Amino acid sequence: MSVLEIGCAEGELGKKVKEKYQLEYYGFEISQDVIQAMTVLDGVFRLADQVSEERKFDLIMSFHVLEHISDLSAVIVDWKHWLKPNGIVILEVPNNAGHPWVEDDNNPEHIHQFGMSSIAALLQRHGFIIKMMSTGFFESPSYTDSIRLVAELALSRKDKQDSLIEAIRKTIHEPFDVFCVGGDFKNYIEPIMPHLNVISLFDNDAMKKEMGGKPVILFENEKNEQRPILIASIRYEEQIRDELLQKKVSLNNIYYLSDILLGVNSNG
Template sequence: MSDALPYTVVEGIRCFSPEVASSYADYPDDGFDLTDKSGESSFWVRSRNRLFKKIVQNNLVTSHKTKFLEIGCGTGGFIQKIVENENLEITGSEIYLKGLLYAKKNLPAVEFVQFDVTKGVIGEAFDLIVAFDVLEHIENDVAAISNINKMLHEGGRVIVTVPQHMFLWSQLDEIVKHKRRYSRRELVTKLQENGFDISYCTSFLFVLFPLMLISRMFDKGRSQSKSDDLALGKRVNFSKILNWIFDCFMRIDEALIGLGISLPFGGTLVVVAKKC
């Protein structure tokens, strides 16, 4: 791509947006530590990885290896679930260097780049781009969607997930520096207006939605006296038994979505779209 951003190499990683690599303006830096340490113990992380892996597998190119990019890969947790798929040529990108250093340590054979997707494109074109729980951290999400479209081959696909329903807004959204929670109409419209046709759209975290709603209502009224990293850990860490119970309920969501059902509401919105 002739309009690709220039890059510099920092700690062995190509940095296309080095000016923001250590700013942590849109995500708490302690979040990477927490994810790397305890991500696999979380029912939410396990469930989303299972579901997203299946959706990725359903959207691979059949004629050749799928050139794959994850926007906002964090510490590389999802890529670890798909790295053994020989039909994928994987690149992981993250705006913050701290997450990439964890990812590179965990997956030394994978190509990782530092990149602010609102600022332009990198010099490659992809068949499939995913952005899992990323757009809500970005002030100019329209620029991000537009640049994702530019980095796709004709007919390429994007898989996007975002937190859903502004009435669920709570202190947790503020701690992790969300800019918004989305309605289905808002995300679908933004994708359509930036060169995408919608292939599939569903809510996720459907069965557990009543518990999530109650939890968020209590969280709105909770006083914030602890540091953000301690408060974040308290809100996302559960006992082993609760993680096991919630994991079982999440498998119902996964099964329904696997049947092609579009769930009407839930804490997360999942959209698969094709470049026009």
């Protein structure tokens, strides 16, 4: 595992972490503390250009740094370049003024004051998704209330679709039919229909004529020809399953969109 701490100071946190875990721990520090940090960490950078294009990190941490930085966008863009695709960011900043008795943070070294919504919006605007966020973290007597959040890079639209296509193909290994073309179908199945080997679309609503370039028809066993059936409705999956079982469809041929979305590789 490789870690990058933004604003590592003299490297005390990294030193303690390295004593407990086997990992690569790097720092980013612009002050003279970099001299001491270099003696205890695996490497310390003073400029963004010093981080090579090939070097990526599993974890980037930043504790009480962003409030000091004028060009926030440039910093967050750098983090995106340095983070591995499945990496995470742990970030902490003062919550508003940082103390419940103070309305505004007038520390001259602090350029920005964040609330939960503003720090989340900053990361989301640059392609991160927030996995966890909370307040009440102690930094010092001056900053008894800090926001801490965990974020990761959001998948692109193509990456999201590719992941869903792969999950469906791993679950259903042959041409299949789909039952129910409601909201769940339109969210998950219709956008990737060209990449799936879907033969027939079934629905109990005869008013639905076509979806994804295929006609929507009422279910009949002879039209299904014993192919696997994906129930593309979370709300009505049990009702549809019971209906299919009454029509002598094998339980082993019934698959659920809910299982695929939850990563459950089972059917029936």
